[in-house]
Amino acid sequence: MNVDTLIVGAGFSGSVIARLLAENTKQKILVIDSRDHIGGNCYDYVNKFGIRISKYGAHLFHTTRQDAWNFISAFGRWERWEHKVLAKIYPRDVSDHCIYVPVPICIKSVQNLYDSSVQSEDDIRRWFAEETKAVKFQAPYKNSMESAVARFGNRIYNDFFHSYTFKQWGKFPEHLDASVLERIPIRYNNDDRYFTDPIQMLPSGGYTEVFDQLLDHPQIEVSLNTDYFHERHCFNGVNFTVFTGPIDGYFASRGLDRLEYRSIHFEEFTFEMEDRDAVIQPASVVNEPSMRVPYTRIVEFKQFLNQQSPYSTLVREFSTSNGDPYYPVPNERNTKLYAIYQQLAEKETVKERRKVLFLGRLANYKYLNMDQAIGNALDHWQQWIKDGMIKIH
Ligand code: FAD
Numbered sequence: 165m166n167v168d169t170l171i172v173g174a175g176f177s178g179s180v181i182a183r184l185l186a187e188n189t190k191q192k193i194l195v196i197d198s199r200d201h202i203g204g205n206c207y208d209y210v211n212k213f214g215i216r217i218s219k220y221g222a223h224l225f226h227t228t229r230q231d232a233w234n235f236i237s238a239f240g241r242w243e244r245w246e247h248k249v250l251a252k253i254y255p256r257d258v259s260d261h262c263i264y265v266p267v268p269i270c271i272k273s274v275q276n277l278y279d280s281s282v283q284s285e286d287d288i289r290r291w292f293a294e295e296t297k298a299v300k301f302q303a304p305y306k307n308s309m310e311s312a313v314a315r316f317g318n319r320i321y322n323d324f325f326h327s328y329t330f331k332q333w334g335k336f337p338e339h340l341d342a343s344v345l346e347r348i349p350i351r352y353n354n355d356d357r358y359f360t361d362p363i364q365m366l367p368s369g370g371y372t373e374v375f376d377q378l379l380d381h382p383q384i385e386v387s388l389n390t391d392y393f394h395e396r397h398c399f400n401g402v403n404f405t406v407f408t409g410p411i412d413g414y415f416a417s418r419g420l421d422r423l424e425y426r427s428i429h430f431e432e433f434t435f436e437m438e439d440r441d442a443v444i445q446p447a448s449v450v451n452e453p454s455m456r457v458p459y460t461r462i463v464e465f466k467q468f469l470n471q472q473s474p475y476s477t478l479v480r481e482f483s484t485s486n487g488d489p490y491y492p493v494p495n496e497r498n499t500k501l502y503a504i505y506q507q508l509a510e511k512e513t514v515k516e517r518r519k520v521l522f523l524g525r526l527a528n529y530k531y532l533n534m535d536q537a538i539g540n541a542l543d544h545w546q547q548w549i550k551d552g553m554i555k556i557h
């Protein structure tokens with residue numbers, strides 16, 4: 165096979181490396197993906213109702229990494245978009261009466277749900293001090309329950325995090341690393357945006373257009389519906405492989421226990437609307453922390469970039485342990501097991517004459533946002549140059 169580098173996976177991790185190699189070397193690059201499309205989990209398309217849908221759940225780009233943004237903004241077309249999320253809370257969890265409150269918790273959330281006298285930063289700081297004063301947990305926290313109760317107090321923990329996390333992960337927060345709930349900040353002001361990063365964008369032509377352009381280079385060939393695990397033998401002659409699939413799949417023949425992942429089952433509904441601007445729910449994403457419903461959130465895709473359509477498509481997300489691997493599950497068992505896979509990966513990377521790099525959310529078994537996946541690929545590239553592994557033309 166006349167290929168210098170094989171890249172397994174056409175998500176951001178694989179596609180960014182492919183582009184860097186193509187632009188800076190004379191190498192021929194083959195990108196394969198087992199799916200029938202490029203873009204990995206960021207793949208999107210316009211449905212028959214004229215609404216852009218992300219096949220694997222809503223994707224909001226946000227970053228503080230200027231280098232990642234400088235790189236990716238050269239592909240596709242991007243527009244600023246500040247994401248907002250509301251959680252649907254049933255105050256006494258007995259009636260059908262519900263309140264929509266902003267997540268992350270900010271002054272407005274506390275006002276609407278618990279204490280209307282909270283108006284200022286001083287008020288909300290005092291309010292949280294009161295909520296958490298009886299909490300005994302101290303850093304370093306052993307798990308997500310401890311870290312969340314210590315920061316938010318028991319009321320918010322129970323209303324927002326306990327059940328949602330169980331629905332999302334199949335485990336209560338006490339069985340997950342502290343890092344899971346540490347992702348959620350507290351806002352001591354009235355900023356109800358989901359992210360505060362200076363760079364918050366959505367691609368107006370969709371993520372798939374970004375990937376089309378990333379991979380559009382005469383030195384890059386893309387082969388879809390090609391599963392590395394089935395076709396591995398065809399690639400023995402390749403000098404270098406970048407593997408962005410699940411690391412436990414790569415080493416399946418070693419007979420170790422498998423790593424745990426969460427997947428999502430998506431249920432789609434489309435409604436005819438009265439006019440092209442009309443929407444159904446009060447925010448693009450409504451989280452459902454209550455055990456009353458089995459899904460975690462509902463996404464109304466039309467709201468992203470204010471799309472116009474006489475219809476609206478909503479997608480409910482049900483978390484499940486079966487299906488495509490999306491989320492690595494961060495707990496003690498998986499961290500220990502991943503360390504063993506990581507050792508195998510390090511050996512494989514330096515094994516004589518067969519160089520392999522393990523990169524991305526699945527190969528590094530790490531909860532990575534898009535900018536982190538792009539940033540990691542850029543960091544690896546810089547390291548290769550430093551180590552003299554790449555001849556730049
Ligand atoms: P992936 O996109 O998963 O790409 C890996 C590719 O490898 C896949 O296409 C897969 O088909 C392919 N592959 C796997 N095994 C094989 C094989 N054996 N042979 C061939 N191909 C194979 N990030 C954000 O920044 N903002 C968000 O709002 C956001 N929302 C998300 C919502 C959901 C539901 C999920 C699951 C993720 C979200 N992310 C978000 C994270 C984002 O999807 C990842 O950061 C990004 O996809 C990582 O890119 P990747 O290339 O590492 O992995």
Ligand code: UDP
Binds near residue numbers: 326
């Ligand atoms: N979470 C929660 N309630 C919410 C929002 C988030 O309990 O209303 C928890 C949940 O465990 C989730 C984690 O916080 O997995 C991180 O949330 P984030 O929105 O960052 O994750 P995403 O769904 O975007 O991957």
